[in-house]
Amino acid sequence: MIREDILTAAAQVFGEKGFHAASMQDIAQAVELRKASLYYHVSSKQELLAGILDRALDILIERMEAALDPSANPEDKIRIALITYQEAMAEYPNLSAVLLLEHRSLEQKYRRRHIPRRDRFEAIWRELIEAGIRSGAFDCPDAGMAAKALLGVANWTVTWFHPGGRMKADEIAKMNANLVLNGLLKRN
Amino acid sequence: MIREDILTAAAQVFGEKGFHAASMQDIAQAVELRKASLYYHVSSKQELLAGILDRALDILIERMEAALDPSANPEDKIRIALITYQEAMAEYPNLSAVLLLEHRSLEQKYRRRHIPRRDRFEAIWRELIEAGIRSGAFDCPDAGMAAKALLGVANWTVTWFHPGGRMKADEIAKMNANLVLNGLLKRN
DNA sequence: CCTACCGATCGGTAGG
């Protein structure tokens, strides 16, 4: 589908320049069409942004669900989830960057659909942490805050990670998972 | 100075809308001038952005240096630095948001001046962590990565914190500091 | 510090 190609190109352009700095002309050039032709496949720049955010959340949630073993203990679940999440972000850097940094450019209409989905994604993390508190493994006064901290560690990587850098994505993912889990686990 | 007022207004507008979504007209309106009059005090929109980033780094570095006791142990230093940093960000939310999220809108000329300053700021954190590794207090395989993780926890708050929310800034600062330090400290 | 204005570019539409 051409629409998929346009979405991918838009994610790249939005991810590199930011939503408002990117133009429909930039996207048209990336898919080798004229700007006006984009509007046969897409109704507006806003709808394109919303489509990217949907796709990004779909992929990330799907990956995490596929990786999580329901019978594992809370500690292992969080470790697996965190590593999977970070590796998926490294695999789809443009989608991730747009999801995490550009959603504020969404206008009301689309934002009201998106924010609840994003909140549900955040709730997955909070529930994983709550399970670890209930089991007695974690020493943590507030699961919601811990989820924000955990997501801060993971999400912040989109602002600085580049594939050619000193460390590979999976190394970063493991080290961050170790640090976060060490921070959550109870001390004896 | 009127220039200071313009900088403050610009930080607010850039912080709320993002650099490219904000117009010089928006800033003029906020300081009750005509758009053209801004150019008597400021040479360009880019220079405004650069001025905000300078001011933000100046304030944050000054605060941290004032709070740090050189004779304290590494663990206490990091705790104090982290709490001070987060409270300063809560006190200057617009400057902080622009510093952390809008620097990529800087054009080459200004970016080349800014990035080294920002890197030096990051180096402060890495060195604090290295001191803790040397003293034997921290169990951490890579100080640079730990600094990125720590900054992720702190910096990510600019994307979600609002003064009227469930938790106050100083509570968040303390909880994040506890989590990060717990993550860094060696287990016995 | 203002009014008036510039060329460029924006998102989007008409019509085929």
Add this chain to the structure above:
DNA sequence: CCTACCGATCGGTAGG
């Protein structure tokens, strides 16, 4: 999917 074009707005300047 194209050419041609729209009104609106952009950052910035001229001139006083």
